Amino acid sequence: MDLQLRILMFLQSIRSPFLNIVFLIFTISTEAPVIVLVSALMYWCINKKYGQRMLFSIIGNFVINTGVKEFVKAIRPIGIPGLESMRVSTATGYSFPSGHTQTATSFWTSIMILARKSWVYVLGILMIVVVGVSRLYLGVHWPIDVAFGWIFGILFSVVFIRLFDYVDKYKNYWILVLLLIVFAIVGYFINSESYIEYFGILTGFVIGYIVEDKFINFSTDKRNRQAINFSRNSKNENRVSIIFKRFIIGIISLGVVYMLLKSAAYLIPKYFEVKNFEIYSVIVNYIRYSLVVFYAVAGVPLLFKVLNLDD
Numbered sequence: 001m002d003l004q005l006r007i008l009m010f011l012q013s014i015r016s017p018f019l020n021i022v023f024l025i026f027t028i029s030t031e032a033p034v035i036v037l038v039s040a041l042m043y044w045c046i047n048k049k050y051g052q053r054m055l056f057s058i059i060g061n062f063v064i065n066t067g068v069k070e071f072v073k074a075i076r077p078i079g080i081p082g083l084e085s086m087r088v089s090t091a092t093g094y095s096f097p098s099g100h101t102q103t104a105t106s107f108w109t110s111i112m113i114l115a116r117k118s119w120v121y122v123l124g125i126l127m128i129v130v131v132g133v134s135r136l137y138l139g140v141h142w143p144i145d146v147a148f149g150w151i152f153g154i155l156f157s158v159v160f161i162r163l164f165d166y167v168d169k170y171k172n173y174w175i176l177v178l179l180l181i182v183f184a185i186v187g188y189f190i191n192s193e194s195y196i197e198y199f200g201i202l203t204g205f206v207i208g209y210i211v212e213d214k215f216i217n218f219s220t221d222k223r224n225r226q227a228i229n230f231s232r233n234s235k236n237e238n239r240v241s242i243i244f245k246r247f248i249i250g251i252i253s254l255g256v257v258y259m260l261l262k263s264a265a266y267l268i269p270k271y272f273e274v275k276n277f278e279i280y281s282v283i284v285n286y287i288r289y290s291l292v293v294f295y296a297v298a299g300v301p302l303l304f305k306v307l308n309l310d311d
Helices: 002-013 017-028 032-046 048-072 099-115 118-137 143-170 173-190 193-216 234-271 277-306
Strands: none
Touching: 002 118, 002 143, 017 118, 032 048, 032 099, 032 234, 032 277, 048 099, 048 143, 048 173, 048 193, 099 118, 099 143, 118 143, 143 173, 173 193, 193 277, 234 277
């Protein structure tokens, strides 16, 4: 612990207004709003299969990370005498392993596996390292938290992407259902509200993926076969227009669904008696997150079909 604290104190000693901004930007780059926007753009507009694989990897890592955190229950360095932690509002829950680091590692490992280009490897490794260091610089994680965030992020990203590829190729949907059952059993013993929320996200993805794959099957393939070069021609302008419309309609409608479900969860106790609000909150949040992600994965593509925005 002394060595870890010395590392944090050293990073605190080199802080400056410029470095504060730099590391804050890097740490924000892996938070929910950014991940949602980039993943949505990939899945809805650029490459459907890449988007599915990326989402499955990131969401799976969310669940693993939260499960380990709730099992280990390690305390963060926040509040240690002499250490001034920054941006603690986003440093919620337990410390081990670092969620930001594991998310960044999962995100960029997924991109590197999918892109397989040298410049993407360089950028991805740089982002993975810097995001992890940013958590130490801000004083919200111990070095061991970041180290295992890197390890788990790489390991489980490879596992989840390979698993998804196998399921998608042979249409063995039962494997994903079995995975949900395993995570549900783990959730029962962990008994954590935050774990249940992430499990709800995974549930929404799995059910949404199966429904979309079997009954909707929207496509981004045609647009991918013709690279967008931003030259002035009607075909290229039409492709750019479709991408723009898909993204805007998808994000706005997803936001509306999210707000409606959140409002419904808030209003139900006002009109119906809720005897145990803690249990109610857990159940409602699980359902709410499941439905939001299900809509993003299956509902939005169906909307594209209805609006004739499908390839």
